[in-house]
Amino acid sequence: MTLAATGQERAVAFRGATIVPITGPVIEDGVIVVRAGRIQSVGGPGTAIPGDAEVHDARGKLIMPGLIDTHSHVDIDGGADRSGPIQAGVRILDAINVRGSGMQQAQAGGITTANIMPGSGHLISGQTLYIKLRDANSVEQLMVTNRFGRIAGGLKMANGTNSRRDPPFPGTRAKSAALVREKFIAAREYRDKIERAGGNPEKMPARDLLLESLVEVLNRERVVHHHTHRHDDILTVLRLQREFGFRVVLQHVSEGWKVADEIAEANVPCSIILLDSPGGKLEARDVDWKTGGVLERAGVPTAFHTDDPVTDSRLFLRSAAFAVRAGMSRKAALEGLTLVPARMLDLEDRLGSLEVGKDADFIVLSGDPLSVYTKVLETWVEGVLVFDRNRDKDHLWATGGYGAGRPRAAQLCCFNEFEEDR
Amino acid sequence: MKIFKLDRESVRRGMWLALVMMVAFSETRELRAQLAIRAGVLHTMAGEPIPDGVVLVRGRTIEAVGKAGSLVIPEGYRVIRARVATPGLIDAHSAVGLSGMLNQSHDQEQLERSAPVQPELRAFDGYNARDPLIDWVRSLGVTTLHTGHAPGALVSGQTMIVKTHPANVDRAIVNPAAMIASTLGPGALAGEGGKSPGTVAKAVAMVRAELIKASEYARKRAGADPDKRPARDLKLEALTRVLDGTQPLLISVDRHQDILAALRVAAEFKLKVVLDGVADAVLVLEAIKASGFPVIVHPTMARASAQRENLSWETAARLKEAGIPFALQSSFEGYVPKTRVVLFEAAAAAANGLSFHDALASITIDAATLLGVAHRVGSLEVGKDADIALYDGDPFEYTSHCVGVVVSGVVTDQDPK
Numbered sequence: 001m002t003l004a005a006t007g008q009e010r011a012v013a014f015r016g017a018t019i020v021p022i023t024g025p026v027i028e029d030g031v032i033v034v035r036a037g038r039i040q041s042v043g044g045p046g047t048a049i050p051g052d053a054e055v056h057d058a059r060g061k062l063i064m065p066g067l068i069d070t071h072s073h074v075d076i077d078g079g080a081d082r083s084g085p086i087q088a089g090v091r092i093l094d095a096i097n098v099r100g101s102g103m104q105q106a107q108a109g110g111i112t113t114a115n116i117m118p119g120s121g122h123l124i125s126g127q128t129l130y131i132k133l134r135d136a137n138s139v140e141q142l143m144v145t146n147r148f149g150r151i152a153g154g155l156k157m158a159n160g161t162n163s164r165r166d167p168p169f170p171g172t173r174a175k176s177a178a179l180v181r182e183k184f185i186a187a188r189e190y191r192d193k194i195e196r197a198g199g200n201p202e203k204m205p206a207r208d209l210l211l212e213s214l215v216e217v218l219n220r221e222r223v224v225h226h227h228t229h230r231h232d233d234i235l236t237v238l239r240l241q242r243e244f245g246f247r248v249v250l251q252h253v254s255e256g257w258k259v260a261d262e263i264a265e266a267n268v269p270c271s272i273i274l275l276d277s278p279g280g281k282l283e284a285r286d287v288d289w290k291t292g293g294v295l296e297r298a299g300v301p302t303a304f305h306t307d308d309p310v311t312d313s314r315l316f317l318r319s320a321a322f323a324v325r326a327g328m329s330r331k332a333a334l335e336g337l338t339l340v341p342a343r344m345l346d347l348e349d350r351l352g353s354l355e356v357g358k359d360a361d362f363i364v365l366s367g368d369p370l371s372v373y374t375k376v377l378e379t380w381v382e383g384v385l386v387f388d389r390n391r392d393k394d395h396l397w398a399t400g401g402y403g404a405g406r407p408r409a410a411q412l413c414c415f416n417e418f419e420e421d422r
Numbered sequence: 423m424k425i426f427k428l429d430r431e432s433v434r435r436g437m438w439l440a441l442v443m444m445v446a447f448s449e450t451r452e453l454r455a456q457l458a459i460r461a462g463v464l465h466t467m468a469g470e471p472i473p474d475g476v477v478l479v480r481g482r483t484i485e486a487v488g489k490a491g492s493l494v495i496p497e498g499y500r501v502i503r504a505r506v507a508t509p510g511l512i513d514a515h516s517a518v519g520l521s522g523m524l525n526q527s528h529d530q531e532q533l534e535r536s537a538p539v540q541p542e543l544r545a546f547d548g549y550n551a552r553d554p555l556i557d558w559v560r561s562l563g564v565t566t567l568h569t570g571h572a573p574g575a576l577v578s579g580q581t582m583i584v585k586t587h588p589a590n591v592d593r594a595i596v597n598p599a600a601m602i603a604s605t606l607g608p609g610a611l612a613g614e615g616g617k618s619p620g621t622v623a624k625a626v627a628m629v630r631a632e633l634i635k636a637s638e639y640a641r642k643r644a645g646a647d648p649d650k651r652p653a654r655d656l657k658l659e660a661l662t663r664v665l666d667g668t669q670p671l672l673i674s675v676d677r678h679q680d681i682l683a684a685l686r687v688a689a690e691f692k693l694k695v696v697l698d699g700v701a702d703a704v705l706v707l708e709a710i711k712a713s714g715f716p717v718i719v720h721p722t723m724a725r726a727s728a729q730r731e732n733l734s735w736e737t738a739a740r741l742k743e744a745g746i747p748f749a750l751q752s753s754f755e756g757y758v759p760k761t762r763v764v765l766f767e768a769a770a771a772a773a774n775g776l777s778f779h780d781a782l783a784s785i786t787i788d789a790a791t792l793l794g795v796a797h798r799v800g801s802l803e804v805g806k807d808a809d810i811a812l813y814d815g816d817p818f819e820y821t822s823h824c825v826g827v828v829v830s831g832v833v834t835d836q837d838p839k
Contacts, residue, residue, distance in 0.1 A: 399734050405732060
């Protein structure tokens with residue numbers, strides 16, 4: 001991986017660009033310098049460019065932070081199985097195909113960080129994984145370490161109809177909530193037992209992967225990403241959150257516009273999806289493009305997600321644009337693709353804006369981020385160019401075409417991976 | 423209608439119908455006032471765009487089109503202004519109206535799985551003109567749908583062309599029997615249990631056998647001796663119309679080998695065909711071009727999965743370059759979102775190699791021509807249906823809004839969407 005080495009050793013500079021740092025005003029004719037995977041400087045035309053830097057002319061282009069997708073299912077091969085509704089011990093990291101085409105398409109869409117989640121067919125379907133969209137051979141190379149020294153990720157939960165099935169799954173909403181409460185109470189008792197053991201191995205309870213994960217949630221170290229659509233289901237999540245004190249991101253919140261004040265009062269952030277049409281399932285009947293604007297006006301931090309394959313990672317910018325179409329401010333929409341989701345993933349000290357010292361995760365666009373005509377030209381992760389629309393192979397991921405659905409076929413039919421990268 | 427016999431039951435029904443129609447028309451007469459649309463840019467799709475253009479509407483049709491100033495808006499006309507006006511959009515292939523928004527079994531009429539070949543099924547017998555998805559696509563500018571049974575059966579039924587105004591199907595209909603829908607390739611297989619077609623080759627054999635049967639039926643039905651004519655058979659009757667070209671065969675097909683199989687069958691029976699989907703089109707462009715058949719290309723942003731794994735956002739542009747007539751479609755969606763919107767699919771095509779004009783044409787005049795309804799819809803010309811979509815900016819931009827829709831002279835939508 002020679003490109004990675006370049007990204008780490010030699011400075012890369014862009015000049016002439018419109019820079020959208022997110023945390024400050026837009027810079028015209030701006031300069032950004034990155035080195036060793038971090039942002040070294042960002043500023044106006046006078047910003048110093050190191051002598052050894054590889055300089056890119058970005059006149060007429062726009063540079064903004066890499067996009068952060070708070071809810072994606074790219075290249076996963078199932079999470080929890082059908083044996084039960086609560087499987088918090090299952091990790092999605094054990095089921096990720098790093099050679100899938102989904103990862104390539106996410107890079108083509110300008111996504112540099114994603115929350116890879118198991119599905120919504122369980123009350124608790126497992127541990128999610130926050131990944132950086134590096135070019136990787138193993139899932140370990142995609143991972144991020146969080147501030148507790150553990151693999152960064154959340155916990156996927158769901159309510160409403162997706163997790164309702166034949167026993168042992170719940171048949172009603174009330175039963176769903178009861179099952180979840182039981183487990184969190186068990187996790188509390190498990191945590192208390194560990195505390196009471198005071199380090200004495202004789203008094204320690206047997207290790208329980210499921211409860212261990214829920215203890216991290218109770219300790220507010222692992223964030224719950226809660227699939228929820230209907231207004232009453234949203235309020236149920238807030239009720240559980242009050243009882244157990246966990247940190248939660250409301251995911252989808254199709255009817256969030258109906259209970260925006262309640263969400264704001266609970267001080268809980270939301271991640272929303274914008275679709276070509278409402279419906280497709282009963283709970284999404286009232287999904288509305290206006291949700292982003294309504295939540296913004298209520299003071300709720302709001303991010304976006306693809307839910308790929310429900311929407312396409314290559315069209316992530318479009319979600320923010322549709323929110324603006326229906327009343328969200330442009331500022332909030334761009335933050336909702338970058339800084340707000342960075343906070344949701346507890347990675348705001350590293351991601352979400354173009355500031356000195358942060359990860360060199362950024363995208364080069366051909367124009368306005370919210371225009372249909374704008375193309376993602378380049379995607380950089382930690383100073384490494386992972387997507388370049390000018391490369392034939394990357395163009396294939398960006399637009400589709402013969403072999404694009406099967407990376408192996410794409411490599412055999414059209415490209416020589418090894419020659420190109422060396 | 424010839425089959426209308428004057429028995430007591432029919433008279434009673436006829437009176438009811440007359441009453442219903444009177445109520446319906448008295449309602450719409452108010453809404454359908456004389457109307458003037460004044461647009462900063464008027465895309466008539468019958469010539470260059472007109473800056474500061476005016477469309478006069480009288481009743482259901484367009485009375486005049488021209489430039490403000492030279493075309494005077496008569497007294498008493500209600501004036502609606504917008505930055506941009508286009509012809510009402512046409513979705514060249516959809517399942518909206520049959521595939522309902524809620525996605526519950528009671529509103530899913532898009533596929534009958536009891537037999538692989540059922541051309542006798544008519545879309546308008548299953549169309550719900552009040553499904554919310556019709557309101558949804560109309561609120562974004564779609565005024566005409568070519569809709570019907572979804573891909574998934576070898577021969578799934580007869581499609582129809584319908585207006586999206588909120589009415590019952592009989593009043594909205596433009597062509598009740600537009601095409602006969604079929605699917606070739608893995609998407610049309612019966613699946614488990616030894617049912618046919620179990621393979622792609624078997625599917626082709628079955629279609630050929632049915633067409634041969636229909637051709638025999640047609641010959642015998644035309645025989646001189648009425649006693650020797652076979653009894654009427656709705657299925658074979660419908661296939662007869664495919665054989666004589668009255669109704670084109672709409673073949674939903676994606677993989678290159680299946681496209682070639684479709685062309686092989688078409689040549690054998692001298693069929694009039696419309697190719698639909700055609701994800702692999704770029705691999706067999708010359709064969710498609712040589713066939714002379716038009717293409718209703720897959721939605722630009724359709725999911726690239728299964729037989730569509732090779733689809734490209736640039737397919738429409740490649741068809742244009744090759745000189746193959748095409749239109750864009752929303753296709754069928756089984757889950758979320760329950761339908762696509764041709765406005766957005768054309769926008770994505772415009773962002774991926776197609777010019778603005780060609781992209782707009784693919785959901786207006788080119789779609790109308792392909793569907794055989796260009797005498798009524800697809801452009802803003804005198805005498806055509808007054809179907810108009812209004813926008814507050816470039817219709818393709820994500821952040822523009824559709825600010826008004828007129829269907830057959832009726833203003834149906836005015837809230838910005």
